[in-house]
Amino acid sequence: MSRTSYDRYLTVFSPEGRLYQVEYAFKAISGSGHTAVSVRGHDTSVVITQKKIPDKLLDASTVTHLYSITRTIGCVMTGLVADARAQVLRAQQEAVQWRYKYGYEITPDALARRLANINQVYTQRAGMRPLGISMILIGIDPEYGPQCFKLDPAGYFVGFHATAAGQKQQEAMNHLEKKWKKLDKGKGADDAAAAGKKLSRAEVIEIAIEAMSTVHATDYKAGEIEIGIVSTAEDEDIKTHGEWRVMDEAEVERYLLAYAEKD
Numbered sequence: 001m002s003r004t005s006y007d008r009y010l011t012v013f014s015p016e017g018r019l020y021q022v023e024y025a026f027k028a029i030s031g032s033g034h035t036a037v038s039v040r041g042h043d044t045s046v047v048i049t050q051k052k053i054p055d056k057l058l059d060a061s062t063v064t065h066l067y068s069i070t071r072t073i074g075c076v077m078t079g080l081v082a083d084a085r086a087q088v089l090r091a092q093q094e095a096v097q098w099r100y101k102y103g104y105e106i107t108p109d110a111l112a113r114r115l116a117n118i119n120q121v122y123t124q125r126a127g128m129r130p131l132g133i134s135m136i137l138i139g140i141d142p143e144y145g146p147q148c149f150k151l152d153p154a155g156y157f158v159g160f161h162a163t164a165a166g167q168k169q170q171e172a173m174n175h176l177e178k179k180w181k182k183l184d185k186g187k188g189a190d191d192a193a194a195a196g197k198k199l200s201r202a203e204v205i206e207i208a209i210e211a212m213s214t215v216h217a218t219d220y221k222a223g224e225i226e227i228g229i230v231s232t233a234e235d236e237d238i239k240t241h242g243e244w245r246v247m248d249e250a251e252v253e254r255y256l257l258a259y260a261e262k263d
Contacts, residue, residue: 032167045230049226050225122153122155134153179211228245
């Protein structure tokens, strides 16, 4: 059998031990034309992604890649938008069921684990297909503070101090790794967790904007990117303290100007 035969079936391994349909799902993510970056610090997790409006007649306010799952958990989806909305709906349902069953809000790691388990089932059942999306989940854990998890179509999930997904994933990851090594007076390479814990709210946002601008070699305008944040910092508005929210254009513009001036 040739490769063209093996890639017709989700449940059949090739002689090299590969599942081509799952690999194609990863290509759907990198081929989406979007890049997303996430960074977490001492009291803040942030996600940033491009906002592309393909048609001038579209209502820009209805185009987004940032979604709310619970009051304290949100995500950025990279890949096929229809698949993304389906998984966000499932995530919201899982979170509601958890609260109904246990009486408290689901934690980011429990939600990430549940969604990863669902994604994995999609890779082993005939009649299903893997979702062509990557989810970066951020939220506040009552015990561990800010969290950041990334899920892929294969059902793998892991926590990150900083991560990226999409078209320029590798370039963004390389930039974030170099940036992390310089943190805490060069100690970031030895203890990434300790270095991340020293990042303030403003520094977390700045690193995310810098990574996005650097990999695309572009000075973004406020309407060209979206920033989602969950923070328990003192300078976060008391009304949204510890809650997921998407920044409005005026606030995004303020951080872009601060980054440009520092640069």
